[in-house]
Amino acid sequence: MNARLSLASSNAASSAAQEDQNTRLAGLLLELARCVNPELAREVPSRLEADPRLDAMRGVLIERERVALERLQRKFDDPNEFADAVSAVLPAAFTLASQDERLGQAVAPAVERATQASIRKNPRTMVDILYPVMGPAIRKAIAETLDDTLQSLNQAIKYSLSWRGLKWRIEAWRTGSTFADVVLRHTAVYQVDHVFLIHRKTGLLLSHVAREDATTQDPQMVSAMLSAIQDFVRDSFEEKAASEGHGIDSLRLGELLLWCEEGPSAFLAAVIHGNPPPAVRTRLMETLSSVHDQWRVPLDDFNGDTDALAAVDERLRPCLMSQSAEARRKYSPLLWLVPLALLAALGWWIGQRVVEHRRVNNYLAALQEQPGIVVTAADRRDGRWVISGLRDPLAVQPEALLSRTKIDPSQVTGRWEPYQALHPAILLKRLQATLNPPPTVILTQESNGVRATGTATQYWMDKARAYLLTLPAGAPQVDLSALQDVQDPEYLRLHDAIQARLIYFENNVARPGASQEPVLDAVAGEMRELIQVSRTLGFPVKVTIVGHADATGKENSNLALSVGRAEVVRSMLRARGVDPSMLAVRGAGPLEPLKPGASEAELQANRRVSFVVTTGE
Numbered sequence: 001m002n003a004r005l006s007l008a009s010s011n012a013a014s015s016a017a018q019e020d021q022n023t024r025l026a027g028l029l030l031e032l033a034r035c036v037n038p039e040l041a042r043e044v045p046s047r048l049e050a051d052p053r054l055d056a057m058r059g060v061l062i063e064r065e066r067v068a069l070e071r072l073q074r075k076f077d078d079p080n081e082f083a084d085a086v087s088a089v090l091p092a093a094f095t096l097a098s099q100d101e102r103l104g105q106a107v108a109p110a111v112e113r114a115t116q117a118s119i120r121k122n123p124r125t126m127v128d129i130l131y132p133v134m135g136p137a138i139r140k141a142i143a144e145t146l147d148d149t150l151q152s153l154n155q156a157i158k159y160s161l162s163w164r165g166l167k168w169r170i171e172a173w174r175t176g177s178t179f180a181d182v183v184l185r186h187t188a189v190y191q192v193d194h195v196f197l198i199h200r201k202t203g204l205l206l207s208h209v210a211r212e213d214a215t216t217q218d219p220q221m222v223s224a225m226l227s228a229i230q231d232f233v234r235d236s237f238e239e240k241a242a243s244e245g246h247g248i249d250s251l252r253l254g255e256l257l258l259w260c261e262e263g264p265s266a267f268l269a270a271v272i273h274g275n276p277p278p279a280v281r282t283r284l285m286e287t288l289s290s291v292h293d294q295w296r297v298p299l300d301d302f303n304g305d306t307d308a309l310a311a312v313d314e315r316l317r318p319c320l321m322s323q324s325a326e327a328r329r330k331y332s333p334l335l336w337l338v339p340l341a342l343l344a345a346l347g348w349w350i351g352q353r354v355v356e357h358r359r360v361n362n363y364l365a366a367l368q369e370q371p372g373i374v375v376t377a378a379d380r381r382d383g384r385w386v387i388s389g390l391r392d393p394l395a396v397q398p399e400a401l402l403s404r405t406k407i408d409p410s411q412v413t414g415r416w417e418p419y420q421a422l423h424p425a426i427l428l429k430r431l432q433a434t435l436n437p438p439p440t441v442i443l444t445q446e447s448n449g450v451r452a453t454g455t456a457t458q459y460w461m462d463k464a465r466a467y468l469l470t471l472p473a474g475a476p477q478v479d480l481s482a483l484q485d486v487q488d489p490e491y492l493r494l495h496d497a498i499q500a501r502l503i504y505f506e507n508n509v510a511r512p513g514a515s516q517e518p519v520l521d522a523v524a525g526e527m528r529e530l531i532q533v534s535r536t537l538g539f540p541v542k543v544t545i546v547g548h549a550d551a552t553g554k555e556n557s558n559l560a561l562s563v564g565r566a567e568v569v570r571s572m573l574r575a576r577g578v579d580p581s582m583l584a585v586r587g588a589g590p591l592e593p594l595k596p597g598a599s600e601a602e603l604q605a606n607r608r609v610s611f612v613v614t615t616g617e
Contacts (some may be wrong), residue, residue: 191322195210195271195319196270200262200263200267202304204302206266207309207316209313209317261285265299267288268291283318283321359406360378360407363387363402366401366404367387367398367401371424371426372395373398376388376389384412385413387414392419394429395426423476424476427450427471428443428450431467431478435467438538440455440456442454450479453483454483456484457539458615459540468480491530494530498530499613501522502519502610504604512568520573527573540582541613541614542584543584545569545583546585546611547586547587547588548590548606548610549562549589550607558590562588563587566585593606
């Protein structure tokens with residue numbers, strides 16, 4: 001018995017151990033699947049129990065790394081600590097990144113937007129930044145411009161009243177230049193002998209060009225002397241100029257003139273004999289600017305080696321400009337015929353222009369006199385006269401007035417905008433075109449409006465009054481009080497005859513009986529005659545067929561029956577040759593009885609169709 005119990009307990013223990021191993025193995029397989037498939041790891045929780053020993057060993061092994069990661073995480077989470085960490089390495093990062101041009105490309109859009117936002121917010125800040133640079137440059141440009149202007153004005157006044165001045169005025173008109181420019185071009189005698197390009201920081205000569213017949217000392221020595229003079233002037237006379245980097249612009253010694261133009265890295269010095277025009281200084285400035293644009297890097301990095309600037313000489317050579325004095329010639333008496341011929345041609349041309357202007361003024365006056373035309377501008381463009389303004393569509397055509405002024409129509413272009421004029425003459429034309437008055441109506445223009453006299457039908461008078469209500473405020477007055485209303489006797493006879501006709505019906509019947517056929521024939525004939533008469537008188541006519549019913553029965557049924565009776569009569573009249581466009585139908589039901597009452601005779605009188613004649617559309 002004990003042996004059996006021992007065997008049973010042994011089997012039970014082995015079964016429990018086996019089950020525990022199976023469970024452990026299933027958990028390991030599940031954990032392996034969770035490690036392989038991340039989606040399964042999110043959906044199925046781990047079945048392995050935590051091992052305290054493994055957690056303790058993990059803490060011992062990675063404690064230092066965990067503390068470092070926590071410290072680093074705090075730096076990222078705290079904005080102040082993160083900013084301190086970035087600021088510690090940012091200068092070194094910019095130093096390294098500045099060697100790569102991609103940094104400038106990446107930062108440029110943000111800097112541009114920040115600059116634009118700053119200027120929009122406070123433009124005064126940008127003005128304060130640019131003032132120390134732009135102020136002296138603007139003052140220098142204004143001073144040079146004033147000097148050039150005074151020189152040109154002095155020469156122009158000197159030669160304005162001479163025969164030579166007259167010849168130069170003709171040249172200025174022929175070439176499209178100003179008289180002062182032509183005088184300065186002919187009187188300025190100068191010659192640029194030398195041009196020096198000198199490095200501004202070191203004072204070394206970068207390039208030198210000279211005329212073939214020019215004499216000079218060693219260019220290097222001249223360059224050093226020019227630099228020394230510039231430094232002496234800056235240090236001795238103008239502290240402000242020295243602080244701002246300004247120097248000598250010009251220096252004259254007798255007939256010798258020295259002009260200097262300074263740039264960021266170099267300055268250009270020109271040795272000139274005589275009195276040069278402003279164009280020489282302009283050439284120097286443009287040349288210096290182009291040299292800086294093309295050789296900016298060699299100029300900034302210059303250390304005494306001029307090999308990189310070997311091609312600068314060709315850029316400086318166009319600055320060697322010159323102009324000699326005009327040779328005095330003795331003219332033969334026959335040459336006096338040339339200016340006389342020119343004067344005669346000029347007089348003829350002036351006379352033609354005067355005649356042309358007079359004709360154009362006459363044409364403009366004729367246009368202004370026409371009602372419905374307003375001239376706003378008259379200009380001469382590209383050899384043609386362009387006349388623009390406002391024109392009412394009913395006004396006279398402007399081209400029709402050209403023949404009176406002897407102006408070539410091909411030399412005049414009109415640009416007219418349409419508008420509605422309120423002049424009485426234009427209003428008279430508009431009334432005649434819109435209302436189409438009959439021959440018996442006479443429209444005449446008065447000083448302050450239009451007056452209508454004669455006789456007209458009531459229809460035409462109503463049409464005229466309705467149109468006058470559409471005229472804009474301030475329009476001239478149209479007087480219709482003198483018109484007399486006239487009705488044609490034949491029209492009145494037919495009008496009264498048709499409205500007196502009645503067609504009767506049986507009870508609850510929509511079609512008239514055979515006894516009403518003669519009445520229908522008579523009505524149809526009268527309607528055809530009425531149409532002819534209305535057309536002769538010049539106004540349309542309309543006949544409304546009104547259906548009626550007695551008061552017996554339901555009201556809706558009686559109304560439908562009255563409309564049906566009117567429709568039947570209209571179809572019967574159309575079959576008798578009456579124009580259907582002049583016929584209209586209306587159902588009155590029992591609402592318009594001819595004889596109110598309930599007797600048979602009264603009911604029979606109300607079962608009818610009547611006619612109403614009206615004029616108008």
